[in-house]
Amino acid sequence: MNYYQEAFNLISKQHQWRGSCLNMIASENITSPAVREAIASDFGHRYAEGVAGGVDENTRLKVFDRYYQGTKYFDRIEALAIKLSEELFHAEHANVVPISGVVANLVAYHALSKRGDRITALGLLDGGHISHCKISAAGVMGLKDIPYAFNEKEMNIDVDESKKIVRKEKPSIMLFGASVYLFPHPVNEMVDVAREINAKIVYDGAHVAGLIAGGRFHDPLKEGADVVTASTHKTLPGPQGGIILCKKELAEKIDNTAFPALMSNHHLHHVAGLLVALAEMKEYGSEYAGQIISNAKALAQSMHEHGIHVLCEHKNFTESHQILVDVSDHGGGAEIADRCEEANIILNKNLLPWDTFRDTRNPSGLRIGVQELTRLGMKESEMKDISMYLKQLIIDRENPGKVREEVEELKKEFNRVHYAFPSQRQAYEQIKFK
Ligand SMILES: Cc1ncc(COP(=O)(O)O)c(C=O)c1O
CATH class of the missing domain: 3.40.640.10 (Type I PLP-dependent aspartate aminotransferase-like (Major domain))
Known part of the structure; x- marks a missing residue:
């Protein structure tokens, strides 16, 4: 086994695969190319143990008591991330x-x-x-x-x-x-x-x-x-x-x-990436968050119209990025989540309040999040397309391979990160240094 080659082989496969998927795990998202540049920076090699030790009188930014040298640029990054988070x-x-x-x-x-x-x-x-x-x-x-x-x-x-x-x-x-x-x-x-x-x-x-x-x-x-x-x-x-x-x-x-x-060093490159993501949120956050919620409601409504049991119809389904679906009449959450994965729709099975812990392996529900798709620029009309794919998988018991072809066609059109500062890089592009 050539471990080195295999590592890059797997990284490439992951990029190709998840780039052609509808990624709908509610706890995930995609970072912008700018955030990825920050994550790949030299800050990832460094230490900055210490705590904030006051405020600079001129800049009003936090200053830090550090244990090591070499943190002058990082200190400003962390201070700015703190300031923008507070705002x-x-x-x-x-x-x-x-x-x-x-x-x-x-x-x-x-x-x-x-x-x-x-x-x-x-x-x-x-x-x-x-x-x-x-x-x-x-x-x-x-x-x-x-x-x-x-x-x-x-x-x-x-x-x-x-x-x-x-x-x-x-x-x-x-x-x-x-x-x-x-x-x-x-x-x-x-x-x-x-x-x-x-x-x-x-x-x-x-x-x-x-x-x-x-x-x-x-x-x-x-x-x-x-x-x-x-x-x-x-x-x-x-x-x-x-x-x-x-x-x-x-x-x-x-x-x-x-x-x-609870920590000695923290992950400095991720703080740098956080600062960039917060700058994106300051500029585009309101529009982005509003579209997430509209998309979640639109997906839920269309799925409901297709006869899928989406929870909380009486409350317009959701006020967040998530929707919850009861698929206990269609084989259960595990089976449906597997079928969806075969069709390149990535979501997760989920326990619902009326399940018991004995149902953990095949609970009644699916949890679906639309934040990553929203970040790619998808809107209400794409949510309608996706609800159709889910109907084909959940109710019509369509062959997942056939649905996958439609999923891949749709996904090809959404390959840039939106609500972020402009970049020529594609959303799922693999960063290569060699
Ligand atoms: C409500 C809630 N809190 C905390 C966490 C844990 O977050 P992390 O995975 O960043 O440790 C999760 C993870 O999904 C979560 O759903």
Whole structure:
């Protein structure tokens, strides 16, 4: 085996394949060529341990106390990324050090609670993320996870019942936000009970950060969240990483937990890429986020008209980038997701609230996200085409190979990244140095 050759062989295949696919995993996105240039820069070789140590009087930008030399350009990159994050998320303080969304959650938990405390969050079956429960970050931090009451029809937290749970359990952290996330969580309606029991509100905006920064979702900090954590690469189209936004009074605690408690170095090239992605969001974010939501609604409506069971018709299906589909009458989520993959439509099977953990291998649902397709310039009319392909696969049981031909034809027309500064590079082009 020539490992070297095989590595590049696989990289090329990945670019060709995913470039010809409809990529609809709700937690993914595609970065612009400019962001990819930043990721490939020298910053990826460097260290910048340290914390912000004040503000430059002339520039009003953060300055840093670093442990190593060689960071003068990076310091300005990080300071600008912090400034732009604060502006886009209307936050008093930002920290761009976390290397993923889970790590951002770990930082928030460590800063705001102690072992043995409780955290309220959505249960896994209702769309909560593993990092909100005992099997992952919350458990690692010694937190006991208590699920909110969930209204399956509304696909949202049941406010009255959940307030009772919160008053009884007295969590130190009330967490909002989720992995299956159609409608904004009721931060506004529950902030009173948080203040009453002295809990901190952590809002996990991993999925919807791009919609929040684009001003098209609710604003959790304005509604009373103390801390917002997020991934930087789902609806926010940055490199893979994490971010924390918080109130000024928590800034020092959050910064000192990110470094040195939970990270030594962070991923400097990804911070550089994040800065470029944030600049794109400042320029194009509102239009981009608005089109994502329009596309999600359009796809859901067309699928519904084709007889596919899309959840929450009575609420116009979604207010986010996601739609949820119940395919239990058509073989289940695993079988349909496999059929879709054969047709070059990449999405994921998903547990729905009425499933049990025994259904994990073949749950009832599919979760579909339209943010990457939107980034390629697709609009409502393409969503109609895609709903037809999905009908052919789910209801008509059409041969996936036949559907794949249509998918590839459509995809050929969408090979540039939109809502980004102009570039001659194609969206899925492989960057080659040799
Ligand atoms: C709600 C939520 N929080 C956190 C994460 C974890 O983010 P990351 O993969 O960046 O660690 C995810 C991942 O999909 C998520 O859905």
